Amino acid sequence: MDQAEEMQAKPAEAGKDDGNVASIARQAIVDEKRDVFGYELFDRSVDHNAHTAASDAALLFNALSYAGTEALVGKKTVFINCTHESLSGGHLELIHPDRVVLEVPALAPDASDEAIAECIPVFNALRQRGFRLAFDQNLLRRAYAAWLPMASFIKLDMLTFELSRAEALVKFAQSHTRAQIVAEKVETAEQFECMLALGVKLFQGFWFAKPQLVQARTMRPMQATIIQLINLVRRQASTEEIEELLKKDPTLSFNLLRFINSSGFGLSCEITSFRHAVMILGLKKLFRWAALLLTTSRADGSPPAVGQTAVIRGRLMELLTAEMLPAEECDHAFVVGVFSLLDVMLGQPMEKALESVALPQNVVDALVHNSGPFAPFLELTRACESADDASFARAANALQLSNHQVNWAHLQALAWADDLNTENSAA
Known part of the structure; x- marks a missing residue:
């Protein structure tokens, strides 16, 4: 059992978080032996509103900065639902892509061929940076043929088609893409056995595991200090000046060290000093991290x-x-x-x-x-x-x-x- 599985976890419906708890639901994606391949994450915070442009990418950023991915998913792959707007957001600039899969929705039903084609450069840029992309079965429609080479995963929703259609869908996906197929919303043994017989290797659904709520206590720095850090970086202050500010705010420095040492950042060695963290991150990424920290943190009662x-x-x-x-x-x-x-x-x-x-x-x-x-x-x-x-x-x-x-x-x-x-x- 990995570290994530050892944490306190409850059904997603249970419990409410307070201002110092990050509430993130995770649902396991398992292989044919029912071993955990990865986790899909969902924001379950009390103050999480309807989607904003960067809400799901921000969830991943918050997981790194506040809760730490090790506590949430151990060493497993992370699946994050994205809006098309968030695929171009600044949050993803800070994330090491090796173990991150971005779930990309289809466009509106009346989307034009031009709108579908305009997404290709964004997908290519993300893939070049090392991100893997997952799509739902809409990808198999004729209109989305240009997206087929972009897919690393195709998620087939078992609630949207009869089992009699499963073979045709799976064979089409296997013959037109190199993507791994994930059968999601699997709720019966019959569905599992059918998809397994068709060569599907990854599964997700209530039959295996319901979403669980992982509550990780957070340490959030004062927003005034974050803004002070932004100002120091903007005027290209020396490493010594920035280090001095970090020393004055334990929560800010704690979050920085946790972020830069998280598996999502992708370093092979542990960073233990503020000076080293600043030098490794660089002023541009330090500014981006601080600005994102400001926009995702808040005092009690602040919208x-x-x-x-x-x-x-x-x-x-x-x-x-x-x-x-x-x-x-x-x-x-x-x-x-x-x-x-x-x-x-x-x-x-x-x-x-x-x-x-x-x-x-x-x-x-x-x-x-x-x-x-x-x-x-x-x-x-x-x-x-x-x-x-x-x-x-x-x-x-x-x-x-x-x-x-x-x-x-x-x-x-x-x-x-x-x-x-x-x-x-x-x-």
């Missing part, structure tokens, strides 16, 4: 989207000031935007929230007193989020910016926050 909104504000502030202020001031503008929701994230008045970090006076003035050079940009940034056209026009006019300029910057900020593309984030 989960707050961190994402803060990152969008920071990038938008940076873009709006890029043509009007010196480069150093643009960095400060980024901090103003990211810190502008700190009171919400920490559940404290802004002035109290800022006591934990040392900031330039003009940043404090904008956040606390709504004054100074950054205040008009912050007002415009907030107006971009509202439906108040008058406020938007007033704020844009005050800075002599056109609607086109502001809207374009806002779109860029939204896109940047979605994929956290560090190559495009330098001021």
Whole structure:
């Protein structure tokens, strides 16, 4: 029995998590001998809402950063359901692909041939990086013929077809792809025996195991410290400065060391010092990790989207000031935007929230007193989020910016926050 199987696990319906517990359901995928081949993971946190663009990729990131994949799946392969949007997200940049299978859904029933073809470059890029892709039986439809070479796994849902059709489906998949077939939602011995006789080697379903809820206690760093780390990385601080910050926040440093030593990161040796971790990760990946940590962590009572909104504000502030202020001031503008929701994230008045970090006076003035050079940009940034056209026009006019300029910057900020593309984030 591997480490994952030794952990406390309960049926997925049971129990609720608190703010410091990561609740992730896993369901075993077994081979013909009923040995565990891998686990499919599902987010079962209380505050998990309907899918966002990166929700499932974020689940994998959270598993690495907060719970640790060793606790969840041992040394087994991880299957993660993805949206097409999340396949291009920044979360996957940090994941070592060797033991990760990305489950890709079919497009909408009315998807055009062009839309189906447009997915191919994304699939190819993921495969070149080492990820394996799994598809459902929609892949066997004529419209998806171009996707067939992309498949490492094809999951056949036993609840969607009669056993009399199984042989035709399996033989078609075997003759047109090199993919391993997974019979999923297997609920009877008859289904298992039928698929086994057809040469299927992998199985998933209630007949083998129901999803189990794995609850792992988390240690989440203060969001203020995460933002401070982001700021250090953005100005390319020395390894010594970053190491000093990590030493001041045990939870932040603990999460970094756990993440970089997780099997998902793919290192062959254990990293035990903060300095070594920073050097191995590099500033670009360190920034991506910190920004993702910010968007997926939250204080009690803070809506989960707050961190994402803060990152969008920071990038938008940076873009709006890029043509009007010196480069150093643009960095400060980024901090103003990211810190502008700190009171919400920490559940404290802004002035109290800022006591934990040392900031330039003009940043404090904008956040606390709504004054100074950054205040008009912050007002415009907030107006971009509202439906108040008058406020938007007033704020844009005050800075002599056109609607086109502001809207374009806002779109860029939204896109940047979605994929956290560090190559495009330098001021």
